[in-house]
Amino acid sequence: MNFALYRELLAIRPIRRLLLVGMVARIPHSAAGVLLTLHIVLTLGQGYAAAGAAAAVMTIGIAVGAPWRGRRVDTVGLRRALIPSVISETVIWSVVPHVSYEVLLPLVFVGGLLTLPIFSVVRQSLGVLATGEQRRTAFALDAISTELVFMIGPAAGALVATAGFSVLGLTIVGIATSVSGLFLMWFNPPTRSAESVLGSDAESEAAYVASQQAAAGAAVVAAAPAHVQDAATEFAPLAGAEDRRRERSGLRQKVIHNFAWFTSAVAAVFAVAAGAGMVLSGTDVGIVAALETGGHQAEIGLVFLFWCAASVVGGVIYGAMHRPISPILLLLGMSALTIPMAFAQDTWTLSLLSLLPGLLCAPVLSAASEKVAELVEERRRGEAMGWYGSALTGGVALGAPLAGVFIDGIGPSTGFVAVGAGGVVLCLLGLGLQHRRRRRLAGV
Structure with a gap:
């Protein structure tokens, strides 16, 4: 382990500033989840299944919007891509706390669709x-800063909601997020390297289309009977039909070209991201439900403090390592260690039991992000990170209502069992498929 990597990385001013701006910008939305859950349960009088459904609707909106926003960042630049988010955050979250549950659902979907990415x-x-070994440390630092944010945000959100100010809290979330977006636009961190910017998307797209047209013509000539000179006479009368076929083929090839980065390895990382989102969101809802049911809402922040502090420690250790660890193995460990949280008897035992799964939280997200950056070329990385975010939030959309259904139907402790067991099953399936693929390749 080389902890000096952190000092070297933080000495780079753009990285230091990016991490600071990112950390501050995440605080409002880190409080939004707990605020929205307790607003629905305490203010609107709905159950945890309803609160989980609202969280699912919001995260589905995020999942749908993330790839589009990532592609917009790639094509029009960060500042123009953030304008819809900056406007919508204030508008949506100023309206959400004043409406009924039925109206709240479509609003949070739109809020998720246009959320600040x-x-x-x-x-x-x-x-x-960051490049090379620095990249692992950079992603670990980002995960650590995120955990520090989640030590502050959910605790603050719980205090505000239990004090009866959930309406004010949700409004502040929207305004603060819009202000954070303006700061991000002002800072305008690079999303493409200088070398990548030199070759514009328009030029590469034009070259690709030209090559596809040439290939289509060559394919027709090559497929013609007899000799090439005979093919020319057949090519002319069929030009109209061939042009139509070429257009259809060109569109199909363009779609294939645009998603050429989506390999089986990338799909596996996205599956890990979805599993992590499911386990984390289910654990989040489980913690809130366990303490709210026992009348200890004011102590929610204490459990989040232990959980996130453990993640910070895990992130620091992982970022100092010289070799990466497979994201699927990290997720397997985190999922299995989440299940014992069901046996907690009070706030302190719940806090202590959250330490072990917490240790693996930041490493899972760091390892998955690092893997996406490693597998996808830079010019497509914004879109890939958008889909990665969609996978993560898709898991969140599944985990929150899954835990909520078990909590309402059986009891608070079963939420931890449901998402933990689900994560274990997902990982075992993934490892089985990996083993089968290796055996098949070895046989070839």
Whole structure:
């Protein structure tokens, strides 16, 4: 382990500033989850399944919008891409706390669709500013700063909501997030390296289309009977039909070209991200439900402090390591260690039991982000990070209502068992598929 890597990395001013801006920008939304959950349960009088469903609707919106926003960052630049988010955050979250549950659902979907893409932007920019071994440390630092944020945000959100000010709290979340977006636009961190910017998307797209047209013509000539000179006479009368076929083929090839980065290895990382989102969101809801059911809402922040502090320690250790660890193995450990949280009897035992899964939280996210940056070329990395974010939030969309259904139906402790067991099953399936693929390749 080389802890000097942290000192070297923080000595780089753009990286230091990016991490600071990213950390501050994440605070409002880190409080939003707990605020929204307790607003629905305490203010609107709904159950935890309803609160989980609202969280799912919001995260589905995030999952749908993330790839589009990532592509916008790649094509029009960060500042123009953030304008819709900066406007919508204040508008949506100023209205959400004043409406009924039925109206709240479509609003939080739109809010998720246009949410400020702070996570993907920061990680995409870190992928540009840091290279080689520095990149693992940079992603670990980002995960650590995120955990520090989640020590502050959820605790503050719980205090505000239990004091009866959830309406004010949700409004402040929207305004503060918009202000954070303006700071991010002002800072404008790089999302493409200088070498990548030199070859513009328009030029590469034009070259690609030209090559596809040439290949289409060559394919027709090559497929013609007899000799090439005979093919020319057949090519002319069929030009109209061939042009139509070429257009269809060109569109199909363009789609394939645009998603050429989406390999089986990238898909596996996205599956890990989805599993991590499921386990983390289910644990989040489980902690809130366990303490709220026992009348200890004011102590929610204490459990989050232990959970996130453990993640910080795990992130520091992982970032100082010389060799990466497979994200799927880290997720397997985190999922299995989440299940014992169901046996907690009070706030202190719940806090202590959260330490072990917490240790693996930041490493899972760091390892997965590092893997995406390693597997996807820079010019497509913004879109890939957007899809990575969609996978993560898709898991969140599954984990929150899954835990909520078990909590409402059986009891608070079963939320931890449901998401932990789900994560273990996902990892075992993934490892089985990896083993099968290796055996097949070895046989070839």
